Amino acid sequence: MPHNVWFIAAAWMAVALLASLISIRVGISVALIEIFLGVIAGNFLHFQTTEWINFLATFGAGLLTFLAGAEIDPGSLKTHWKPAIAIGIVSFLLPFLGAWAAAYWLFGWEGRAAEIAGVALSTTSVAVVYAVMVESGLNATEMGKLILAACFVTDFGTVLALGVLFATFNKYMLVFVAVMAVVLYFLPRFTRGIIERLGATRVSEPEVKFLFLVLFFLGGVATWVKSEAVLPAYLVGLVVAGVFLRDRVLVHRIRSIAFALLTPFYFIKAGMYVSLPAVVTGAAIIGGLLLVKLVAKGLGVWPTGLAFGFPKRLNAYTTLLMSTGLTFGTISALFGFENHIISQGQYTILVTVVILSAVVPTLIAQKFFEPTKDEAGFVAGRTTPTSAPLELAND
Amino acid sequence: MYHRIVVGFDGSDSSRRALQEAVRLGKLCGADLLATLVEEHLPKYPSAMSETTEEREAIDAYFLTLRQEAEQLAREQQVTLNVSVVAGNAPKLLCDVAKETRADLLVIGASGRSGLWAGMLGSTADKVVDHAPCSVLVVRKWPP
Secondary structure (H helix, E strand, C coil): CCCCCCHHHHHHHHHEEEHHHHHHHHHHHHHHHHHHHHHHHHHCCCCCHHHHHHHHHHHHHHHHHHHHCCCCCHHHHHCCCCHHHHHHCCCHHHHHHHHHHHHHCCCCCCCHHHHHHHHHHCCCCCCHHHHHHHHHHHHHHHHHHHHHHHHHHHHHHHHHHHHHCCCCCCCCHHHHHHHHHHHHHHHHHHHHHHHHHHHHHHHHCCCHHHHHHHHHHHHHHHCCCCCCCCHHHHHHHHHHHHHHHCHHHHHHHHHHHHHHHHHHHHHHHHHCCCCHHHHHHHHHHHHHHHHHHHHHHHHHHHHHHHHHHCCCHHHHHHHHHHHHCCCHHHHHHHHHHCCCCHHHHHHHHHHEEEEEHHHHHHHHHHHHHHCCCCCCCCCCCCCCCCCHHHHCCCC | CEEEEEECCCCCHHHHHHHHHHHHHHHHHEEEEEEEEEEEECCHHHHHCCHHHHHHHHHHHHHHHHHHHHHHHHHHHHCCCCEEECCCHHHHHHHHHHHCCCEEEEECCCCCHHHHHHHHHCCCHHHHHHHHCCCEEEECCCCC
């Protein structure tokens, strides 16, 4: 019975269902609850992974990465490219270097493990930031769009670092780069063509299958060259973003498939490897790395925001939001653990810091720095705050 | 006689009874009626932007249906009903609305959509009764 695939699947899906029910009740995302239940399942119920669970979990992480790239509004990035790129780069670079240095010099981690710490703690969770901004209405303003664009740049840095730092550079890498370049070049027009021409036969889901085909293929090529499948997934999301966002049904279908069948396996698995004793013994390092992430984000984003003329309160809010992390942080940590770059103790520390970084800055931002409507309407580069809606602000 | 009645409505059977009772009382007393629909918060710390977007759309659609249902009931009973949708903590918001509108009666269902949870943490009705600035009518789903 323990090896019966159906019973194993049923046990995992029971945890996923319970996570959904708890999530609905407590108002916290199902992802976070799945991680918490995964911790219980791993520490007390002795859940184990199998090859097929690993595949579903990996594809779940890939789809989340794809969505993170695809859900970005290319227009916002174009409109606010200067502040978005400046804030996004420092928001990635300083925490990456800070967490790497702290892990290496302060906590004595090995070089590669410290690099994983740097990557995992360099992220900004665009989904968490977006959710916070929807609550305050900031998402509909130009300022909100600028912050989201900056998050995208930061995540791009994270994904690039994960894809490049741990790849094996040889002749196969050139093949990978060439294949990626060709696929990414033709992908937007192919995707658009499939959506437009085959839209009438949607019941057979050709557009979903097409995107899955591309993700499977590029994921295969990436892992073949010992890189990480999230890099192509994010880039695929990025190049189809404009097409993808116009087709709300497609977004809904892909998110539904991911959340119902794939991401539960990923998040439960991510929680399963967290060792509760290691949370206790590593408490000081957890606190230290969280502090490093928040301070490094502050040192990077705060002065850059001021340089672009953000009002102080809004700048503090932006800095705190840019300090959040969740999905990419856990993906990076899990990559490190599964590839034997970090130990289970180090994985536990990183995932705990990532989860805390989703919660702590958000609470501080909402409690003390939530912008007023006038402040939220501020657009970088203007001399006075404005509450102008998008259409006016783009003039 | 009541002059201004606030009723909490969340789509549960119990709150539906509360709405019907409030409309009946409002008609009887000629009181101003305000139905307050309290939204749940969006899930915090999501893993994808579309999670928030779709949840927002689902909440908006659900509360539009509730608003239409409340307005339909008022039309049938030939009373004027103002409907407001607010987001946040239900007991606190209902008490705040009663205070701001200077209501003299707050009508709520005995058990809302949080029935199971309420057993452990206390129901919305318990909290409203404790903190309301006016009289509270707690309407049971079935007559005792």
